[in-house]
Amino acid sequence: MGFAHGANDISNAIAPLSAIWLVYQDGKISAVDEETPILILFYGILGICAGLTILGHRVIRTVGKNMTEVHPASGFTIEFGAALTVLIASKIGIPVSTTHCLVGSVVAVGMIKSGRGIDWKLFGNIAISWIVTLPAAGLVSAGIIALLHIWIK
Structure with missing residues (x-):
């Protein structure tokens, strides 16, 4: 592995x-x-x-x-x-x-x-975290690039 x-x-x-x-x-x-x-x-x-x-x-x-x-x-x-x-x-x-x-x-x-x-409840929580992390990472990255654009100007 x-x-x-x-x-x-x-x-x-x-x-x-x-x-x-x-x-x-x-x-x-x-x-x-x-x-x-x-x-x-x-x-x-x-x-x-x-x-x-x-x-x-x-x-x-x-x-x-x-x-x-x-x-x-x-x-x-x-x-x-x-x-x-x-x-x-x-x-x-x-x-x-x-x-x-x-x-x-x-x-x-x-x-x-x-x-x-x-433990299906635990698996459900893991699956929800997989769904949430994609847009969350996108929002964090968008926020960082927006701040960089403001800072660089």
């Missing part, structure tokens, strides 16, 4: 920074595929590791303990299924959420074991 996480989420995290760096370096937006500098890749790796270390335990507890009971065999299946899904999507070039894939795997394995073993 770690390899799949890196293949997918590092690129999602550093793509904007890489674009900014290339514009800063060349003074223009280039349509040509450019190589991402290793330092920016390293920065993304550090950011992902710091986030997982500082806040990741809360998500791990919610999905890995509170949603359904996970045993070693089901844990392996969940990790393998999510990792394979993320790797295939990364190979095709489709940005997907590692968390969405893991939650989907947890729910599917929980349903196979026993549909009653899943």
Whole structure:
């Protein structure tokens, strides 16, 4: 799962920074595929590791303990299924959420074991958070760019 996480989420995290760096370096937006500098890749790796270390335990507890009971065999299946899904999507070039894939795997394995073993209320809250985060992130970004336009003028 770690390899799949890196293949997918590092690129999602550093793509904007890489674009900014290339514009800063060349003074223009280039349509040509450019190589991402290793330092920016390293920065993304550090950011992902710091986030997982500082806040990741809360998500791990919610999905890995509170949603359904996970045993070693089901844990392996969940990790393998999510990792394979993320790797295939990364190979095709489709940005997907590692968390969405893991939650989907947890729910599917929980349903196979026993549909009653899943905390559907918790899953509903997670699904609502997925729906809310897209427009929320858009509004925050729009607010930041609006402030930058005011500040730069």
